[in-house]
Ligand SMILES: CC(=O)SCCNC(=O)CCNC(=O)[C@H](O)C(C)(C)COP(=O)(O)OP(=O)(O)OC[C@H]1O[C@@H](n2cnc3c(N)ncnc32)[C@H](O)[C@@H]1OP(=O)(O)O
Ligand SMILES: CC(C)C(=O)C(=O)O
């Protein structure tokens with residue numbers, strides 16, 4: 001099937017900038033415009049030239065910098081606005097004046113305070129003037145979503161006759177519903193006698209969360225330009241998101257008879273740039289550009305994706321500019337994802353039992369921590385292996401009381417060579433109390449040469465990793481322990497070192513001397 005071209009009109013720099021707090025400098029607008037050009041956006045609306053001296057300069061700078069996309073400026077249906085837009089667009093290789101006037105009864109009566117006939121007259125005058133200054137003119141019926149269809153037909157016909165090449169039917173206040181909006185576009189194209197002389201465009205706002213759905217329904221009804229913004233930035237709840245429109249059309253060629261010229265690999269970098277410049281973070285679950293858009297945490301999905309990516313992905317992360325998709329390990333993960341990640345880290349298990357033991361520890365840790373990082377896995381494997389090694393001493397349970405103004409007290413239950421033993425001791429701090437309690441049972445005679453604690457990853461839910469070095473009779477051993485509770489990590493590390501000390505004794509004196 002021969003696909004028709006869908007014009008992608010990006011208004012991040014104009015409607016996007018109308019988001020409270022999203023103002024951009026001239027330099028920032030140029031940087032974003034160059035990314036949009038690289039992405040092969042057809043039209044870049046760079047600003048509203050009459051709004052301020054700064055916006056005039058910004059439109060001018062974008063017009064001078066961009067070569068491959070058409071650069072556009074907004075203007076009211078007023079002579080001064082249109083002349084200012086034309087002046088700012090002077091340097092453009094391809095420029096467009098976008099002029100608009102409201103057509104809904106509520107806007108005409110209360111805001112413009114004009115009669116419908118006057119609105120038509122002013123629209124026609126505006127389009128004519130713009131066409132005298134520039135070939136490419138777009139006319140918008142502001143608040144078309146709440147305008148009467150007969151009046152819309154009348155003003156659209158007049159605007160096309162006056163020279164508008166693109167007719168935009170905005171749902172300015174996000175009031176439209178897909179089926180009804182599509183019907184509005186269909187009727188306009190059918191009923192306006194000269195509709196074949198213009199491209200019909202849509203510009204949808206997201207007040208009811210329907211901006212993309214409305215835009216796509218309109219495309220199905222014959223619209224051939226969509227106005228949209230990166231990350232859905234825009235007035236109030238925003239505009240239709242460019243990345244969602246482009247990827248919907250691209251992912252469902254069976255549904256849409258149009259195609260864009262967008263190179264989607266630039267989508268994520270552009271999204272990041274817009275987010276950085278405006279300071280508006282992208283929500284993690286945002287389609288296409290959110291951090292979680294290609295991330296899988298649940299075991300069943302991870303297993304599916306590892307076996308055949310398309311089981312849970314309708315797009316490829318790399319196609320829209322992500323480095324890769326992501327298998328995130330957490331409490332919903334399963335063995336397949338766990339084993340695969342460890343293999344990627346170069347860690348394999350000799351037996352399925354060893355893997356299962358590590359997996360049990362992993363689930364326990366995941367219950368305490370939101371996300372498990374590679375460093376957590378490495379520490380966990382070290383723990384599993386230490387546990388698997390001949391263990392003379394094991395920590396069964398421990399409790400530490402530590403209060404301001406009171407001496408810390410530790411109670412430990414140890415399993416020594418198969419026998420449970422209880423001990424308690426006070427110490428200068430909770431770790432000191434635990435170590436004294438352990439020593440009251442073991443009497444290792446070793447001296448503590450080093451004690452250090454590190455957060456394995458960032459965040460207060462991170463695991464603490466403790467390293468302990470013990471020396472006895474010329475032998476020095478290290479012990480490692482990790483836990484989200486650093487006192488427990490300290491006990492694990494100490495016991496790990498005691499066991500290492502014993503193992504090294506066994507190696508040198510097979511009969512052993514005991515710990
Ligand atoms: C749906 C949209 O996104 S529309 C674009 C919205 N964007 C902006 O408004 C950003 C830039 N705007 C501005 O900088 C200023 O509003 C300016 C420079 C355009 C105008 O500033 P001011 O002259 O001080 O007018 P103000 O903003 O207070 O009021 C708007 C005036 O324009 C009139 N007007 C509004 N839309 C149009 C239009 N499309 N065509 C002609 N006149 C219009 C209003 O009726 C009002 O006229 P009045 O002053 O005679 O009552
Ligand atoms: C100026 C027009 C196109 C607009 O932004 C709107 O109606 O939302």
Ligand SMILES: [Mg+2]
Pocket residue numbers: 015170172203205235
């Ligand atoms: Mg708008």
